[in-house]
Amino acid sequence: MRPVDPARQAERVQQILNAALECFREKGFHGAAMSVICRKAGMSPGHVYHYFRSKEDLIEAIIEEDIRRSEERMTTLLGGEDTYQALNDAMSCLWEKLDEGLKGALEGEIMAEATRNPRIAKIVRDREQRFRTMLGDLLKAAQARGSIDPEPDPYGFATLLVELVSALKIADDAGTGIDREQVVEAMRFMLRRCLAPRERQVASRADTP
Amino acid sequence: MRPVDPARQAERVQQILNAALECFREKGFHGAAMSVICRKAGMSPGHVYHYFRSKEDLIEAIIEEDIRRSEERMTTLLGGEDTYQALNDAMSCLWEKLDEGLKGALEGEIMAEATRNPRIAKIVRDREQRFRTMLGDLLKAAQARGSIDPEPDPYGFATLLVELVSALKIADDAGTGIDREQVVEAMRFMLRRCLAPRERQVASRADTP
Amino acid sequence: MRPVDPARQAERVQQILNAALECFREKGFHGAAMSVICRKAGMSPGHVYHYFRSKEDLIEAIIEEDIRRSEERMTTLLGGEDTYQALNDAMSCLWEKLDEGLKGALEGEIMAEATRNPRIAKIVRDREQRFRTMLGDLLKAAQARGSIDPEPDPYGFATLLVELVSALKIADDAGTGIDREQVVEAMRFMLRRCLAPRERQVASRADTP
């Protein structure tokens, strides 16, 4: 009777998040009506508002959940010893991984929202900086190990990579007719020229089939 | 009755576009109310709707105007003979130029809108492809001239550059704390490694002041 | 075409105020739904909100209109030279006049609202102080003229009178079974004892039929 069942609570929260994500994907943050989200979550508005105080809170939760997943993905993909190889491997599944995260459309809206909503702004700023730092640290360590070229500024280059990937996702999702294969090739070329450890500068051409 | 005065018409349209741009900048597409745009344009809603059938039309017009300006900018910046030098020079005024176009927030919203609105989608697709083609053609010609490295696929690399620049704008505007100097350095490094003509691969370091 | 027709505007505003007053009377401030007020005013919500930015604004307008009318009534009733006589005459039409103003129920809600809503609080405070001052000035002048007893503090007594009248209205309207005749008699007695000019202290008994 009395015991607050945390499992049930978590389940409800997940139901709501799933419904919200689906709606946001289809209609965008402002196009998705709370009433529809509630219906899709199989709950009454009152109940949904018991778990999330406002639509904004829901949006924030969605973003934060995506951040968590993205971090995991990044750590898994680039965690190995041979960072250059890892980056190259990551290119192989670039689009596959991009499809897993939030839709590019939402990314666009999130960035727009960040311009005007301080709470979203903080979340986004933290996210971007964490990503840049994570990747930057990784590149720096790789340089120390000699597993990538020591010349580029690791943090500057990390920023470039993070933003580039984000842009590709958005552009692809917006249906701008990105040629995925072509882009992967270009990325590979760029990585080789910028990061390949000296001894692999020539051999590395073998990476590009 | 009264003779149609095309000059007057064009003036009215510009008034509306200016007002709309200002509002969109401040509040975003969906945050900007038509009533406010009308007031700022110094016109009644009825009159504004005489020139634009809907808010969507207005948005489209704004986007198309921005495309025109961006094209001009790109042609001007990268038009010269020495494409590698031009790219490097462009880096010097990268942020300045980015501040001129539509706000990053709007870019984000446009991309999101493109996912759901076919007419916006078409405009955006055309824009992106035109930019990629323009820059790709430019790079290809430069390769032919020997003014940049002949190895990279000009169109793939063009896509990368276009999207990267777009992403930087969005991220910067969203207040993610981009270090503009650091990014410019990284871009320069990347350009040198990827595009610098062979004979300048070493000397090129002088480009980076 | 163009000319903003102020007459029409004023008419619309009056329509809304009338509808609102009627609804507030029936249901109270918070019990009256804007949608009903709109319907009763024969206007769409959007239009009503064109004239009043919020329900609160509407409430304020209603209160302020009532204040204006009450002031007129007070000036008319007590304006004459023989203030004591005027007060006595006012007693004859006390209930009739009270029925003209806002309903007692609304008075109650206004006072409650004033406790929590600063804007209403200001309106109410100004109103009460103006009434007290008006009546106080009047009594003071009457004392100087010798047309009422010089002893009582005119402003303290004015406060008493103002509040007493307000209380009677509220209590009567709340259906507490006030005996109107009896109360008028008591008021007359009180006025005679407290305000009758010395020479009339005895003769005045003739006022009480």
Add this chain to the structure above:
Amino acid sequence: MRPVDPARQAERVQQILNAALECFREKGFHGAAMSVICRKAGMSPGHVYHYFRSKEDLIEAIIEEDIRRSEERMTTLLGGEDTYQALNDAMSCLWEKLDEGLKGALEGEIMAEATRNPRIAKIVRDREQRFRTMLGDLLKAAQARGSIDPEPDPYGFATLLVELVSALKIADDAGTGIDREQVVEAMRFMLRRCLAPRERQVASRADTP
């Protein structure tokens, strides 16, 4: 199963009433949410609704509790032999006593509610009549004893006093800037002129310190 423990029940009811009173004071009847009252009472909504069938019931209980306390206060204050003296003494602690009862704001809401809600109406009517009768009886007896002036109609004057006191409370609480000292003086003056027993009509000035 479990034996009903009436003491425990009464305790629970008191908890609820205390919480409700506190909330009503702060937010008014309609501004106070049941959920907040429940939280403040340390009980679940389900449990609270076990003791009170509705918010209205709770309001009624609060009013009735206040009536009981007010009666006690009145009896205590005015119970003595020398009624005129007692009334004068009551003036000394008028505001202090007023602060003890329900807040003026609530009085306002109660009266408004009485206009529309028959059950509240009955409670309020009974209360007012009981107060008037109590005070009226008291004055009548005092007249018989010669401890106040025999002329005024005891019930009419009682009505006046009861309503006046109620109005002062409401007006004071609504922040209308009542000058408490000034009002007490005016009340004293009024009482002396209207109720002081003949022999004290002159001497009575000593009552006003």
Add this chain to the structure above:
DNA sequence: TATGAATGAGACTTCATTCAT
């Protein structure tokens, strides 16, 4: 007795757009 999850009607308000002049 006691919990807290769950409901759902309904409140206020906004805003793109159309209409009458």
Add this chain to the structure above:
DNA sequence: AATGAATGAAGTCTCATTCAT
């Protein structure tokens, strides 16, 4: 060409109350 009055659907959120355990 130009106005601004007018519409009304739809949006977010609240809250008294009930239900299942």
